[in-house]
Amino acid sequence: MKGLFKRRSTWWVRFTPVPGSPQMRIALGTDNESDAIIKAREIIARAETQVREEMESCETEIAGYISSKRRDGLSESTLSSRRYILRSVANFIGAASPRHMTSAGIRKWFESRKAINPHTAVAYLYVVHLWFKWMIERGKIATDVTTSVKVPKLVMRQRRNFLTQAEARLLLDECHNEGLKFAIYCGLHAGLRKLEIIEARPGWFDMEAGLLHVQATPTFQPKDRDNRTIPLTEEFRTWLSAYGLRKPFMLEPNIVKGSYRYRYDFRKAFDSLAKRCGFDWLTFHDLRRTFASLHVSRGTSVYKVARWLGDGVDVVEQHYGHLIPQDHEINGAWETSSRHQKTAR
Incomplete structure (x- = not known):
């Protein structure tokens, strides 16, 4: 078996769980080659699953997205806001990776935000949509689950915008x-x-x-x-x-x-x-x-x-x-006309 080797009287296995991850060396605790092969296969399978999930975790993908957008020139305040929003949705759903985010989870998160402030909920959903779009473009996920959310048609907020x-x-x-x-x-x-x-x-x-x-x-x-x-x-x-x-x-x-x-x-x-x-x-x-x-x-x-x-x-x-204060030049065109009429009389 590739990667299997013996050190003194114990068998070991050397392998790389997934491309790009560090190489692992693990003692198999046996001097029997057949038992060592069985154990090695089990260990490699578990390690591949664990490392793949860690490499594709929500936190890792959020960090990658933020780094990409920083290179695109987004301001630090915008990046900070997006990081907060993406972490909040991941924590709410409790997903280990974006692949574990479901349409039902996204809808539940959106409804909880909408109950607080509908306008904020829609803005936050758009940020999550941009993140999913970014991951789809890089082949990390297949579908954008944010599209399953029915976005309400919001009435323009009526609010006084400044103080006297x-x-x-x-x-x-x-x-x-x-x-x-x-x-x-x-x-x-x-x-x-x-x-x-x-x-x-x-x-x-x-x-x-x-x-x-x-x-x-x-x-x-x-x-x-x-x-x-x-x-x-x-x-x-x-x-x-x-x-x-x-x-x-x-x-x-x-x-x-x-x-x-x-x-x-x-x-x-x-x-x-x-x-x-x-x-x-x-x-x-x-x-x-x-x-x-x-x-x-x-x-x-x-x-x-x-x-x-x-x-x-x-x-x-x-x-x-x-x-802008009243502009008295509005009278200019008529002032000339008035003077002309007075002269004519």
Whole structure:
């Protein structure tokens, strides 16, 4: 039998369970060749099954997918979110590998997510679909079980998307947690995204020049990989002088790694504050929208707002263009006509 050899008085077997796996050497505990062959075949069969399942485990395939998408240029925040979603569905179903994921399991997982938030459930299902599509393209699985899920037709969410200046002031005044207040200032006065705030470093803040530079760090890549600079408002700058520049992170510097996608998450504290202020509808991302809407409605150029947000001008115009103040040039065509009529009379 190939791989069978004798060392002193005991038979051993040497084999590679599956291509690409490490070679194994196992003592068979017998000096009888016939018994050794029987034992060797049993051991090899068990090892092949075990190693194949380990190599194709959900965690291994998720890691491979994430690595592939990182090479494709997806941002670390997007990759972190996808990793969390894929791990959550694998854990919910309890599948050892993607091959053990069934249509029934996926549907049960989807229904549990839908009961919490239908829009989130649909978004999560799409991420799982992309993962299965990636594995099918590489011949790792044969079918996409996510296609068995009947996706509901969702009604567009009706939600107020930003605060008035008075409401924004109330939110700041009612916040007595300095870490959370730092986050709120970053959202309302600088338009920063949640991950940007959590990953903010002291080197981003030039207090002397009054500038905030959103920059790449060893743990963070700005969206679209573009660094940007935002002027600090006088109010935020004054508050920061008392708060101080903290290392290595501006927010909760002692927390290096969280259990979720973020290093640190202030969602519960923020939701509690918003509810206390009477803003049950408010999400933290609405603070970024508030920053943009207040600026556009007061005449700040769309170009500047887009540059501060790190978004395209067309995106800002699409979402906030209706807030641009009344343009008195609308009267220009008629003013000339009126003067001409008066002269003619």
